[in-house]
Amino acid sequence: MDLKAIIKSCCKRDIKAQRKIYDLMATKLFSISLKYSRNYQEAQDNLQDSFIKIFDNIDKFKFKGSFEGWCKRITINTALARYRKHDVYELFNEDQLCEQKDLVEYNEDISLQYLLESVQQLPNRYRMVFNLYVLDGYSHKEIAEKLDISEGTSKSNLARGRKILKDKVQKATHEQRSRLKIKNG
Numbered sequence: 426m427d428l429k430a431i432i433k434s435c436c437k438r439d440i441k442a443q444r445k446i447y448d449l450m451a452t453k454l455f456s457i458s459l460k461y462s463r464n465y466q467e468a469q470d471n472l473q474d475s476f477i478k479i480f481d482n483i484d485k486f487k488f489k490g491s492f493e494g495w496c497k498r499i500t501i502n503t504a505l506a507r508y509r510k511h512d513v514y515e516l517f518n519e520d521q522l523c524e525q526k527d528l529v530e531y532n533e534d535i536s537l538q539y540l541l542e543s544v545q546q547l548p549n550r551y552r553m554v555f556n557l558y559v560l561d562g563y564s565h566k567e568i569a570e571k572l573d574i575s576e577g578t579s580k581s582n583l584a585r586g587r588k589i590l591k592d593k594v595q596k597a598t599h600e601q602r603s604r605l606k607i608k609n610g
Contacts, residue, residue, distance in 0.1 A: 428449075431446060432486060432488075446480075450496050453496075453497070454475060454496060457500045457501060458504060460560060461505070461552070461553065462504065463549070471504045474503050475500040478503055501561065505571055508549050508572075543590055544590065548586075551583075551589065554572070554583045554586060557571065558583050565580050565583075
């Protein structure tokens with residue numbers, strides 16, 4: 426059965442077709458959900474809510490563009506809606522913005538796992554903006570609309586998130602080098 430037929434079966438509330446969609450998309454959508462969550466449990470909750478929305482609205486998918494992209498947008502919007510509802514975004518004046526052009530510079534001494542964990546540990550407002558801008562390619566204008574904040578706040582939160590990440594990476598690199606010096610005597 427091809428994807429189009431599976432989607433049409435889902436529109437008729439066919440549980441077997443829904444299971445096929447879940448099996449096909451769950452891993453990809455969970456990785457997206459995890460980017461926008463503080464922890465694994467919260468990512469699971471966001472994923473579950475996303476699938477509920479996907480199945481409730483699957484009849485609105487018009488086969489224009491990719492189904493995967495449509496599901497990803499729902500997953501991102503579901504996670505963002507949770508934070509808009511439960512978290513208050515700290516507002517900063519655009520004049521306070523210290524633009525930093527460098528992303529967290531890649532460092533061979535730091536593992537990808539450490540970087541991902543560091544992103545997850547960012548305060549919610551910084552993590553959301555960082556993920557939307559850096560990992561998902563949204564503009565500050567789009568982020569402002571999605572999070573109901575100003576573009577200046579989006580830029581400020583990105584700069585502050587980058588600074589936190591940069592400081593963590595620098596500290597971890599320094600600690601790792603110190604351990605190597607002690608070890609090598």
